[in-house]
Amino acid sequence: MRRVASAVLVLWGAVTVTFLALHLIPGSIVDAIIGQSRVTPEIRAQIIQDYSLDKPLWQQYLGYLGRLLHGDLGHSYNQGVAVSTALEQQAGSTFALLLGGVAFALVGSVVVAVATANRPRWIRGPAATAEVVSVAVPSFWLGILLLTVFSFRLHWFPAIGANGFNGLVLPSIALGLAPAAMLSQVLRQGLERVLEEPFIITARARGLRSAAVLLRHALRHAVLPVVTLTGWLVGAFVSGAVVIESVFSRQGLGHLTVGAISQRDFPLVAAIVLISALVYVVVNLAVDALYPLLDPRLRKAPEVVR
Amino acid sequence: MPSSSRKLWALALPALLLTACSGAEAGDSPTASTGTPVSGGSLTFAVNTDGSCLDPHQSPADVDGLFSRPILDSLVSLSADGTIHPWLATEWSVSADQLTYSFTLRDGVTFSNGEKFDAAAVKANLDHIVAPATKSQLAAGTIATYAGTTVADPTHVQVTFKTPNSAFLPSLASAYLGIEAPSTLTKPPADLCTHIVGTGPFTSTGGYSKGKGIDYARNDAYNWAPGTAKHTGAAYLSQLSIKVVPEDASRYGALTSGQIDAIASVPPVNVAQLKNTPGFTVQAAAAPGGNYNYYPNTAKGVFADANVRKAFREGIDWQTIVSKLYFGQFQPAKGPLSPATVGYDKTIEAAYAYNADEANKLLDAAGWTGRDGEGYRTKNGARLTVRHPFLKAYAREQRDTLADQIQAAAKQIGIFVDNTNPDINAYLADVGAGNYDLADFSWQRSSPDALRTLFGAENAPKGGFGTNLSFTSDPAIDKDFTDALATTDLTKQAELYGDAQHRITDAVAVFPVYVFNYLLGSSTKVRDVQFEPQAFPTFYDAWKRP
């Protein structure tokens, strides 16, 4: 319950940040809200009324909070639609990309970590080097290289964002490679530590083969340190999606964000910032809730007390 | 009378420079009608620029004309040789004083929402275009002296003007004066920016969405093809989809990987490559009108001095830069107009030759004799700076690279071109107020009347939207334009527009850059994509070889 309360607090803070940002934009607030679109005086008057711009700051703030609580994210005057509509149209594509990236990162890191943990130096060494390099490669450059080789040269994958599986392969790799490398480093270290624990040695003594030990017992424990990376991972994926969508000409929230910034469409930028804070908070809550399920020690704690 | 007016226009426009080429399958071009058209199938086409508003009555953008064309028909059609043909109007005539146009409308035409097309619909459309609430940025300008429309009976209508407008029929044939369903015209302008309803061969229920494009379905009831079309009845394609893909390499890659059927603006760097790829072809159509040009602000700043303007024109090797940068795919412009425009005067070309020595002499004579640490010329300690607000985010066709080249070339003669990159609001404010030395834009129009838009004194920016960015203000030039609009004598027109081109050249009111070439790349399965005279592709006759 305390966790939920602090999550709500964080979200409220993020809302406050966007409110302050809006007021920090030089020039009139109405201009900041309409961005590059041109509107009639009636609409300007409407904006002043909607945002309570003729009232004291605290009333503006309460009004802003109130509208967000009712799910009203405002209107994008550049797009000519409600912000929520613009987000709805684009969310699916970004969700698919994130799903693809996360899936690639999870599968890739587990495979690499399991295949290289406690192995001879000639296997571990190159894998570790590849991981460090993969984290250093900028995702947009990787995207360009993948696109050039596999799409433009070899024609294996489509060149512009399609929502089909084929269209997702290259963007998912470009998005997921750095997180995958980070994860597999942590996983391998975790695995190697766990493999020295007494219960693994016991399991081995009971005659379980080493692959079975690795997968059934060790991996579950090795996953635990990954939880501490959750925040970093959410940030990496969401930030990555913005760049990757641009590289692959994909529709999506990232594409929308970059466009919104160049068109100075503040309501849209603010809404996307809020949505990503929400994602961060929800993912963290979910991981917190899942943690006891993963760690048998926490789950079994009451038994020990008894 | 109708036939005589048609004949008149047969000469009025030159044949659109249309070439088709395919290295792999010579002569196997999309315009060549080889084989029997097949009905059905879908075609996906990708363009490089996003639209702003689907309603062509409001938007001046080329791409919006392209987006709305499949949905909207016009009263008349214009063929590549410049002839006016029937479309929703079967016959027309012009009064002796050139002020009244009478149209006989086709019977039995319905809009895709079931409304009937009649004389009242024509009136509703023309009134909508000039209505202040529409805020038309182009269409209203083409009928600026519109006086009104009179409905005689459901199939007869008269359009009257306050002063003669000999460019009316070609304008009427463009998508910008396309006919929309009257009931939709009462909607707020913003609604029309995403959804329009017409009588055209295609309909779009989903409408246009920013950044994505637009999907169309065939209008099966269509039976009123323009006189310029190659067939009658419904379109061949059952589905048409136009996507917005600004990234050149992605658009090109999508075509060559077979993901889409055709693309606009094949990057010039890839044209040769695509021609050599089996199964693909490139069609080129030179656009008429005002080229992509740079315009000096002749009213104030460094370019108020004609010698400095002349030095900038002669001291930069514009033609070599264009030929090299666009790999020979775009022709260097050598005058205020595109050579594909009627009335283009070839005799002015010599004035646009490169001569660096002469440029340096002119600058010395103008008093820019000092040099600063970076090698730029100075006068009284001030650097010779040309302020060029350049919208990088909107740059297409490698115009940003071109701007870098111009900057580097200007440095050779000691001029600093400051390519500022303002946001669009700052840009519009600066341009509206004339706070710039150099401005760039392209202006594709099928009539030489484009000259009036670009150099007529009345079109200079006055705080708002203006197209005469050189602030040219010469009564002799303006007189050429009004006289040309008042005459239908083609020789006389050519003389008047020729005189204007010479005067504009003498005044150094333009730095011609390149003639836009519509480079349409497609799979050889795509057949019979046609071009409108303004060099937009049209898809009514298009079909796909299975």
Place this chain on the structure above:
Amino acid sequence: MRSRPGVVLSFVFLFVLALAAIWPHLFSATDPNAADIQSTLSPPSGQHWFGTDQNGRDIYARVVTGVRLSLLIGVTASALALIAGSAIGVLAAQGGRVLNTVVNRLLDIFLSIPGLLLVLLVIAVLGPGVRNSIIGLALVTTPGYARVVRGEVIRIRGAAYLEAAKALGWSRPQIVLRHLVPNALGPVLVLATIGIGAAISIGSSLSFLGLGPQAPTAEWGAMLSSSRDYFTVAWWPAIFPGLAITATVLAITVAGQFLQLRVEGRSQA
């Protein structure tokens, strides 16, 4: 260090980068903005080691010139964040429980917004450009430093030698300056080193999106962005700036990890 050639190589590379940032002319005498329309997109050769771009500019000269800007963005943003983060961290650790909680919550809020989006929010407010990118990047990384500094200060505070100092009658500011800050600095500097790499990486993403320095400035991300239009016919403009970013970030990471091991070794000893 003998057993780790990668570490040696990284430090050597960083030294070379620093030289290139300070004296680019040591490495290239060519003007990075000199356009040559006659030799656009020419492949790597003896004359142009990395080839030329669409403007006929020498890519090698541009990559070398880009070092300064990238390091400037990375180092300045990290330095700003380090100063702000340390101040906040010390304040939170040394202040009362209420202050500690408030600061903690504030940091949570900023950490909840993904890095690039927070930078984009700053750019939406202040507009694009180098200076604003640096401000945004600094803002994004500040909470990380604050967290680590706070943790270190609290950890060290309990250490025995501080008790000794207190017993000797040192004043509170004296203790903070003489003991807390120097001891907390090790881990923070390690974080800063790695932070420079992250800032360079995000900074180049911004330029790639067209929100960083403006043309014709030679910046790696911007170079990659403009190379996109040509990579169907020319691979070199898309390769070398990317290699430069990767190598720089990699060298910083390896050096940072090495320093981390040293610092941890020292505090364990």
